[in-house]
Amino acid sequence: MTHSTLPADTDGRIEQLIRDTLAPQVEAIDRGLYPGDFMRALGRLGGFGAALPPQTGGLGRDLPAQIDVIAQVARTCGATSFLVWCQATCAWYLQHSHNRAVQERYLQAVASGRLLAGTGMSNAVKHLAGIERINLRGHREGDGYRISGALPWVSNLGPDHLLIVAAALDDGGYVMFAIPPGAEGLTLRACPTFSGLEGSGTYGVRLKDVFVPPQDVLSGPEQFDAYVQDFKPGFLLMQIGMGAGLVQASLDTIHATNQRLQHVNCYLDDQEGDLRQALQTLLNQTHELARQGQAAPLLSVLRARALGSELSLRATQSAALHAGAAGYLMSSPAQRRLREALFVAIVTPALKHLRKEIHALEQPQAA
Ligand SMILES: Cc1cc2nc3c(=O)[nH]c(=O)nc-3n(C[C@H](O)[C@H](O)[C@H](O)COP(=O)(O)OP(=O)(O)OC[C@H]3O[C@@H](n4cnc5c(N)ncnc54)[C@H](O)[C@@H]3O)c2cc1C
Numbered sequence: 001m002t003h004s005t006l007p008a009d010t011d012g013r014i015e016q017l018i019r020d021t022l023a024p025q026v027e028a029i030d031r032g033l034y035p036g037d038f039m040r041a042l043g044r045l046g047g048f049g050a051a052l053p054p055q056t057g058g059l060g061r062d063l064p065a066q067i068d069v070i071a072q073v074a075r076t077c078g079a080t081s082f083l084v085w086c087q088a089t090c091a092w093y094l095q096h097s098h099n100r101a102v103q104e105r106y107l108q109a110v111a112s113g114r115l116l117a118g119t120g121m122s123n124a125v126k127h128l129a130g131i132e133r134i135n136l137r138g139h140r141e142g143d144g145y146r147i148s149g150a151l152p153w154v155s156n157l158g159p160d161h162l163l164i165v166a167a168a169l170d171d172g173g174y175v176m177f178a179i180p181p182g183a184e185g186l187t188l189r190a191c192p193t194f195s196g197l198e199g200s201g202t203y204g205v206r207l208k209d210v211f212v213p214p215q216d217v218l219s220g221p222e223q224f225d226a227y228v229q230d231f232k233p234g235f236l237l238m239q240i241g242m243g244a245g246l247v248q249a250s251l252d253t254i255h256a257t258n259q260r261l262q263h264v265n266c267y268l269d270d271q272e273g274d275l276r277q278a279l280q281t282l283l284n285q286t287h288e289l290a291r292q293g294q295a296a297p298l299l300s301v302l303r304a305r306a307l308g309s310e311l312s313l314r315a316t317q318s319a320a321l322h323a324g325a326a327g328y329l330m331s332s333p334a335q336r337r338l339r340e341a342l343f344v345a346i347v348t349p350a351l352k353h354l355r356k357e358i359h360a361l362e363q364p365q366a367a
Helices: 008-031 036-044 063-074 078-096 100-111 122-128 224-265 272-295 298-323 333-346 351-366
Strands: 117-119 136-141 144-154 162-169 174-179 186-190 203-212 217-219
Touching: 008 036, 008 063, 008 078, 008 333, 036 078, 063 078, 063 224, 063 272, 078 100, 078 117, 078 162, 078 224, 078 333, 100 174, 122 144, 122 162, 136 203, 144 162, 144 174, 162 203, 174 203, 174 224, 217 224, 224 272, 224 298, 224 333, 272 298, 298 333, 298 351
Parallel strands: 117 162, 136 162
Antiparallel strands: 136 144, 144 203, 162 174, 174 217, 186 203
16 A cells, blocks of 8 residues: 555554554454444544644644545454445535534544544435435425435444434425434434455434424535535545455455465456555545545545445455465455445446446536
8 A cells, every 4th residue: 555644654654553453353244243332442543534624623734644544454354444434424414514513513523533423324325326315305494404214224323423414404405414313203223244344333314203302403505516526525535445445455465465375366357456556546646636635636536536436346366366265265355345446336336337437427528
């Protein structure tokens, strides 16, 4: 992987936390343990606020540094890297809100990991891309909103966690808001067993006439489109960290197995050198786009995110083939990473969703 963009002392402390606290739990997380202690400890080291200013609980670095933290975690545990993405993205939404009241209530707590938070934005993001109907609906009530509906899968949740979602309003437009733990009308229900990501604290969410006061609104209908455009590049680019860490971990496996099996592994597709070069190109592009912030061209961001999915599918499959039967053992990280890479390619925006948006943006260019 490229050199981390974090200061060496922070980088070292996060690396040590991953080695001492996360690595021993990876198999248990794969089977359903939610790594709450690790998440809170990572928050204390600034692991969700690398791109946020220090006065909001951040490290005062930049978006490439946050992507590197997510990749660092993914190299050890893909499921946990998704939780880090969820938490960092909730901090990112709050940072980009123009409502100071919502920032004062939650930003520091979320950025420092004192308050863990889930983002239930898949449905709204897919809805805005013309893929599905919106599930949450509501209307204005006084200074706030009254919202009902259900979302099938939202991760990084639990009884003490914050939830950030968006809903369509009956009189037009959309509102994005936070729901604090224990809000009246909010219920979480257990999900069926997944083939991976079992420790991701994923629940079905039901909202029944939940009242959202003005101090919990991240964006009202007037600013909604501009607000989504503001946070979307960061939302997508941080997800590439999940894929990059899986590719790096797969390279580690390929390198190790080649010490014994190079004479036959050399007949496989996606050799170590090719994957390493592809990862470097992906990281260089991602860091460059992340440095551009909101000015990054959306088409390039979408292409980089799609490349992150494609490369993690290729690399994890190649690592499993390099490792052979040993990689097929339930105790082997090679088989777990195949399932985690598949998640990177199906979580919103899924590869099919990305290709739809890329196709739509390429049409006017072609004309
Ligand atoms: C482990 C896991 C964690 C997730 N975490 C989050 C999260 O934190 N936040 C978030 O917003 N989204 C989350 N999702 C949803 C994810 O981002 C995608 O939106 C979801 O996988 C659907 O995408 P799709 O491409 O399969 O949709 P499509 O193929 O377009 O499917 C169409 C629709 O059918 C729905 N659907 C299909 N099967 C079922 C089912 N059995 N029960 C209920 N609905 C169904 C899907 O939700 C989707 O809306 C998670 C999904 C999984 C599997």
